Amino acid sequence: MDWKTHAARLADEVVVRAESRWYRPLAATPRHLFVPRWWERTTSGDTHVWQLRNGPHDADNTDGTDAWLRSVYADTTLVTRVGPHHADHAQEGRTLTRGRDLRPASSSTLPSLMTTMYRHAFLTDDTRVLITCGTGYGTALACARLGDQQVTSVDVDPYLVQAARERLASIGYHPRTEVRDLTGDLPEGAYDRIIATVSVRPVPVSWLTALAPGGRLVTTLAGTGLIVVADKTEDGGAVGRVAPDAASFMTARHGDDYVDTFPENAEVWETAQHAEGESITTSRYPLTYVPDTWDLRSTLEILVPGIDHRREEGPDGKRTVYMLHADGSWARATATGVYDSPTVHQGGPRRLWDELDRVRSWLAIDGDLPVRGARVRIRPDGTVRLERSGWSATIE
Missing domain, CATH: 3.40.50.150 (Vaccinia Virus protein VP39)
Known part of the structure; x- marks a missing residue:
């Protein structure tokens, strides 16, 4: 070989x-x-x-060795465990339906x-x-x-x-x-x-x-x-x-699986899919699915940690992005064209989409976000303080 x-x-x-x-x-x-x-x-x-x-x-199989080596020696992440299922122990030909209860674990x-x-x-x-x-x-x-x-x-x-x-x-x-x-x-x-x-x-x-x-x-x-x-x-x-x-890594596990780490937000999810918003607006920016970004995701997670992002696409091409939070806050943004401004419904104690648009306004005005190159100070108790150009955030 x-x-x-x-x-x-x-x-x-x-x-x-x-x-x-x-x-x-x-x-x-x-x-x-x-x-x-x-x-x-x-x-x-x-x-x-x-x-x-x-x-x-x-x-x-014929030419199988090269196929194996091309895959393994590619500059890519190879997921070896999904939920409780380690690839080393899985039955040949096994498939797992991807879902919120089956996340990569190693x-x-x-x-x-x-x-x-x-x-x-x-x-x-x-x-x-x-x-x-x-x-x-x-x-x-x-x-x-x-x-x-x-x-x-x-x-x-x-x-x-x-x-x-x-x-x-x-x-x-x-x-x-x-x-x-x-x-x-x-x-x-x-x-x-x-x-x-x-x-x-x-x-x-x-x-x-x-x-x-x-x-x-x-x-x-x-x-x-x-x-x-x-x-x-x-x-x-x-x-x-x-x-x-x-960079993106899995969150540190403290046991065999991510017990209670990823809340389902079932009630908030049901509300976000069907409810009229307490606030209904048109966003100034095109539809964005935050997990696909780096700087937006990072900044928003520091400002409002724990947002659960989801998305759907209908057969007519209509795209919907959801933001859910365990405190009951939710947002639903829907648009048809790639560059169309979405209609946004929001509810709960916080306006999650407004927080996202605030971050995007920083990016539009400054051409950058403050998390890039921010100074870091970690206190002896593990609290992290980020600072740059008059902006600061504390992660406790």
């Missing part, structure tokens, strides 16, 4: 060979060993489904984003790192760069840790691997870097305690696309900035 040709192609795509210390780890790490099976988003008729992909099974992060997080961490040869485990592929990259004795890799999922440990050992790496909630208790001062490929909100106090003096954390804020890079300060907090790159 000529996987090294594919790995070298991936490395050439992700980094500049002559400039990056991550070229060799990318080119020399067999990603296919860490992701033999995964779930792929697809459609079956009018139904959106997760289709099981089995690399070794594909390899048994994955192999796209390699370019993995190396972006590592570059922001500014690793040196003697850096002691704590990272999230997942499939173990990112751990293997860190071991190739630093040596396995410098790497601690943790995950809340016992199967993931065991599988990663075995796969790492098969290529000669034996980092410290633990079944542990990354946001829970950690040894004091044990790490120079904490690099999380799960999102958090706020920053766990245990990270600040676990960082050595002058240590750095690199993470994303849950619900946003913001990468926070911050260095520990003498008072036990940290200071830094929002990185210019966008």
Whole structure:
């Protein structure tokens, strides 16, 4: 199996060979060993489904090996668990109907984003790192760069840790691997870097305690696309900035699944679909589905955290976007043409669409949003303060 040709192609795509210390780890790490099976988003008729992909099974077919390696050595995220269903354990040919109760729960992060997080961490040869485990592929990259004795890799999922440990050992790496909630208790001062490929909100106090003096954390804020890079300060907090790159990671799990993390908002959803709004207006901007954006989504999530975004498209081409909140607030915006101004119905204690339009007005007037490059100050209790050009927001 000529996987090294594919790995070298991936490395050439992700980094500049002559400039990056991550070229060799990318080119020399067999990603296919860490992701033999995964779930792929697809459609079956009018139904959106997760289709099981089995690399070794594909390899048994004509030209299957190349198809497997092309998929695995692409710069893309490969979802390895959906809800309680891990791809390694799924029956051949299995499909899962995509829905709110079947969300991705583990994955192999796209390699370019993995190396972006590592570059922001500014690793040196003697850096002691704590990272999230997942499939173990990112751990293997860190071991190739630093040596396995410098790497601690943790995950809340016992199967993931065991599988990663075995796969790492098969290529000669034996980092410290633990079944542990990354946001829970950690040894004091044990790490120079904490690099999380799960999102958090706020920053766990245990990270600040676990960082050595002058240590750095690199993470994303849950619900946003913001990468926070911050260095520990003498008072036990940290200071830094929002990185210019966008990123999206699954929220950190604290158990086997996302119990009670994603409210269904059933009553609000029923109201939003059918009720006349307490406020009925025409938006000044075209219809926008916020999760498809980076800066709008990030800014709105900081201002009004916890909005549940949904959308529908009718057979006549009419598009409707919904915004729901657990406090009973809702918005329904409907438009036909791509550039038509939507009619907006809103109800509940807050006007969610008005909040969105306020953010879009900032973007239209300033050509930018304040979250880009914002200064970050993390207090010892994990509270995050963002500031830029007179704008500020606190995430508690």
